[in-house]
Amino acid sequence: IFFGLFLDAVGIHLHRCHVKGFTLLLTLTFLVFAILYISDYSLKHAMPHNILYKVVNQISSYYVVVEIPSARDKTLYSATSIKANQHVQHGAVQTSVTAESTVTKRISVDHVAYPRNYHFILDEPDTCHQQNPFLVLMVPVAPHQLEARNAIRSTWGNESTVQGKTVMTLFVVGLSGGADADNVQQQLQEESRQHRDLLQSNFVDTYANLTTKTMVIMDWLSTRCAQATFGMKVDSDMFLNVENLMTLLLAPNTPQQNYITGMVMWNQPVIRNQNSKWYVAEEMYPDPNYPVYLLGMGYVFSNDLPNKLVEVSKDIKPFNIEDAYVGACLKRLGVQPSNPPDPSQFRSYLEEYKRDEFLRVITTILNSPQQLIEFWHDVKTLS
Template sequence: MNKCLGCIYSVSLFIGIFSFTYLYFYVSTKLNLRHRPSFKTPGKNPSLLSVFNAGHHIKEIDIPSYEMDLKLMKAVEKLIRRDRIDLKPVNLEKFRYMVRPNGPCEFHNASSNFSRVLVLVKSAPDHYRLRQWLRLLMNETVGQMAGNLRMFFLLGYSKEMNIDINAESKKYGDIIQKNFIDTYRNLTYKTQMAFEWATTDCASADFVLFQDDDFFANIKNVFEFLSVQLKPEELFTGFLVEKGSSVVRDRTSKWFVSDIAFSNEVFPAYFPGGSYIASHKIVERLSYAFPYVKFIPVDDVYVGLVASKLGLAMKASHLFYFSDCDNWHSCLTCKAFT
């Protein structure tokens, strides 16, 4: 009888321990699944990506550190309020201005019927004819919006051209230049200069139109487009390459990015150079963030990278043409030369 009771006790004890263990792991698993963050797979548009990434394999985006992004967002908010921050810059200021516009960036006789638009044109030192052409085109097309628009050209240093650049600056007063060598791999420095100057020297602008010197801007359409924006301070739009395009690791390519400079194998969304428009508020936020996000030598991707860290929405628009200017009347900007 005692043996039988002992046997029953042992079996009951085993069943109890087994049931408790099973219940514990079952509940733990459910709770872990319930609280595990879910990430949506980045969307892909093969037709759009193929334009700039023909033959490149599309991979998944690595989810960036939310904590680091949050720190950067908070730091930018403090910098805008002129408060001190704890973050240390990773990009030290290396270059100084060599040429700046004559006088402050002001919108003389600006009409209250239109926004104030700053146009910043990335140009090469030897592209004088393109700059002159854009000056003439702007004067001929700006019309009654003349007081609401300012245009400046962004250049790096050229030993061969700098005497001519100084003479051009004295004549037109629309050159912005720092002493980095003007090369393709230094375009990120040129872009950083553009955002910095717009923030510090042209704070009265409502919007900034960035473009290359081989692009035309249909100024009338630009002003009409800006006038219908429901949330103008959030405007950040251009021809958008969606996130997920492959990083070029081929050292012979001008788009080469080392894994030391950028460890992810795919890029975030970005506007591919050429032309895009942002509100001055967006430009200011990006400018303050640039020193705290490591530079990469592909400037348009770098802007997209910093924008993603700040949680800024980059909006796609079909009004930026990268093929030609045949439909000039219906675009905001178009590529005039190929």
């Protein structure tokens, strides 16, 4: 408004006084810089922080602040700014706001985790009707991690029938935020045409957005695959013994409603250290401890839960620890995570490869796609 009035005034001044063009240009430049300086100072110092947040958030469809993911090594993720992909809709972008520099200072992320805020760019809406799976394995994976997807496709993701039950594996990705985003997208589209097992939604695929990614998984299961009996969220760096998992699910005492199991986490404190990868600010989650939850590397659930989780997520403020957030949703639903009959079958790491242990586990973390292929072939060829 001020700028429009200013231009009107300049026009009147030109008409009346016939000021020379060069002099007017200098005057205009000076006044514009003065207005910008005053506006910037007002935003940073005069406006309340919550108003500043709302102002900056309105331009979130143009710029996004993300954290760059690396391997599962507990290293600090750094923040950077990227140009938003043109496919990202306003309201679907995960933003971070700070009045200071975002280059070196860690910043909190404001999530929009409710999955109905997003849509699928790559989808397989009819695959469940065609295959009628008993179990659906949903694998969140970064867009560029083709090697990890191919390793799973040649190992446990290739187990389509186990103990007479149909198993289906799907990979879930978001949008690439890198400089090569267009090339990555083209590769994903070609990969989707070849394998028909990719689901892609229009959120920026970052570590900070894993909560959104998990809720998008739940939304897909509830809207495209409600006929499945069980679902599983399993990370792309996992060894999964589908045979042992199916034995667990087919046991007569395994419930088929309100059931979720894996590595159960009890009384876990919320990390308030801002230098930690798992830092959560009090305004995002005020309680000192998380509710009971399942470690996000791999948990299996009855397929009535995804729709319930999606619906309850509308009323629960999201935070960036995705597995703990699912635990908060379960608590609101009154659903208690179940200990597996043999808790040692859901392992974090095995210190070394021992074939007998891999024959007994359901899940454990590996170091590379090559290791998955090597261990899988050894387990399968000698079993």
